Amino acid sequence: MKRIVVLCGGKSGEHPISCVSAGSVVRTLKDCFQITPVGITRSGEWVEVPLEEVCSWNLKDLPEIKAEGRKKIEAVPGSGLFLDGKKIGADLVFPVLHGVGGEDGAVQGFLETLGLPYVGCGVFASAACMDKHYTKLILKASGLSVAPGITVDARGGIDAASVAKRLEEEGISWPVFVKPAWGGSSVGVAKVEKPEGLQKALEEACKVSWRILVEEGISGREIECAVLERKGEKPLAALPGEIIPGSPSAFYDFKAKYIDTSLCRVQVPADLDPSSQRAIRAAAVKAFEAVDGRELMRVDFFLKKNGQILVNEINTMPGFTEISMYPSAWKSLGMSYKEILVDLVENAV
Numbered sequence: 001m002k003r004i005v006v007l008c009g010g011k012s013g014e015h016p017i018s019c020v021s022a023g024s025v026v027r028t029l030k031d032c033f034q035i036t037p038v039g040i041t042r043s044g045e046w047v048e049v050p051l052e053e054v055c056s057w058n059l060k061d062l063p064e065i066k067a068e069g070r071k072k073i074e075a076v077p078g079s080g081l082f083l084d085g086k087k088i089g090a091d092l093v094f095p096v097l098h099g100v101g102g103e104d105g106a107v108q109g110f111l112e113t114l115g116l117p118y119v120g121c122g123v124f125a126s127a128a129c130m131d132k133h134y135t136k137l138i139l140k141a142s143g144l145s146v147a148p149g150i151t152v153d154a155r156g157g158i159d160a161a162s163v164a165k166r167l168e169e170e171g172i173s174w175p176v177f178v179k180p181a182w183g184g185s186s187v188g189v190a191k192v193e194k195p196e197g198l199q200k201a202l203e204e205a206c207k208v209s210w211r212i213l214v215e216e217g218i219s220g221r222e223i224e225c226a227v228l229e230r231k232g233e234k235p236l237a238a239l240p241g242e243i244i245p246g247s248p249s250a251f252y253d254f255k256a257k258y259i260d261t262s263l264c265r266v267q268v269p270a271d272l273d274p275s276s277q278r279a280i281r282a283a284a285v286k287a288f289e290a291v292d293g294r295e296l297m298r299v300d301f302f303l304k305k306n307g308q309i310l311v312n313e314i315n316t317m318p319g320f321t322e323i324s325m326y327p328s329a330w331k332s333l334g335m336s337y338k339e340i341l342v343d344l345v346e347n348a349v
């Protein structure tokens with residue numbers, strides 16, 4: 001039986017979501033593999049978390065891993081992970097982590113330094129997809145379309161008037177979306193109708209990251225496509241899913257994602273004409289290859305009325321609860337949640 005370490009929690013704002021994803025993953029895989037969960041606290045300590053505790057986590061409780069009362073995990077470069085001075089036997093690590101410090105290449109590089117193989121994208125793809133500014137540069141260079149916009153460096157302060165001027169010079173029309181370059185769960189993302197609203201939106205985004213994207217608001221459907229790559233095979237795109245807002249002005253913000261899920265509906269598979277479906281699946285595979293993806297990612301799109309496809313962003317460790325888009329997309333092609341997870345573990349390098 002393969003021995004796997006499941007990493008959960010983490011330093012980002014998506015800590016509780018990671019725990020919920022890890023709960024689903026561990027409940028499903030505990031009969032197939034010998035699992036040692038390792039929790040990462042908000043301040044970055046690695047601690048022991050009992051398997052039964054992880055199995056009990058769900059979205060209702062928004063779990064938090066605290067260091068108090070837990071044993072520390074030690075890490076030795078080239079050797080791996082240790083608990084109470086004893087090596088934790090592990091064939092590989094499943095980093096069920098979202099956002100900065102988990103999905104951005106930092107943990108991936110650390111695991112490589114420890115000499116532990118892991119599930120999912122490597123250092124480069126993880127880092128490239130965490131920073132939306134660089135994701136867009138790579139996608140554009142590979143011939144994929146993205147939303148028009150500008151990037152703002154807020155380290156020297158925020159000057160909304162000069163941002164508004166740059167938007168005008170670039171011919172970007174309103175409303176715009178202001179968003180942190182490295183964020184997640186829509187935290188710090190705002191739709192801004194008029195230049196007067198820019199200052200406040202930039203200040204909010206700046207709390208998450210000093211690099212800020214200001215993009216033309218795209219009116220179109222929001223489509224997400226799961227990609228899976230098995231060892232030695234070409235990446236495969238699942239049937240795309242759709243985020244359907246409950247009202248015309250709503251967007252997929254934090255509240256709609258996790259608090260009041262009736263604000264937006266998730267439909268898998270999306271109701272698409274065959275040519276749009278084909279184009280989106282092809283673009284998802286192209287995006288996967290452009291950023292040097294490995295094993296899995298979810299590529300998020302806008303589909304405009306005129307049929308144009310824009311890539312919005314890429315998640316290298318998408319939400320992994322049983323109802324999340326990534327596993328649901330494979331279910332619609334006949335692969336169960338468990339089969340997908342086993343596949344990811346078996347294909348990890």
Ligand SMILES: Nc1ncnc2c1ncn2[C@@H]1O[C@H](COP(=O)(O)OP(=O)(O)O)[C@@H](O)[C@H]1O
Binds near residue numbers: 147185189218312
């Ligand atoms: N340029 C845009 N045009 C229209 N809607 C957008 C745009 N950028 C973001 N959004 C909306 O904001 C949501 C969150 O933005 P996104 O870039 O996906 O950040 P996150 O990484 O936080 O999910 C999207 O799902 C979409 O509803």
Ligand SMILES: [Mg+2]
Binds near residue numbers: 300313
């Ligand atoms: Mg998103």
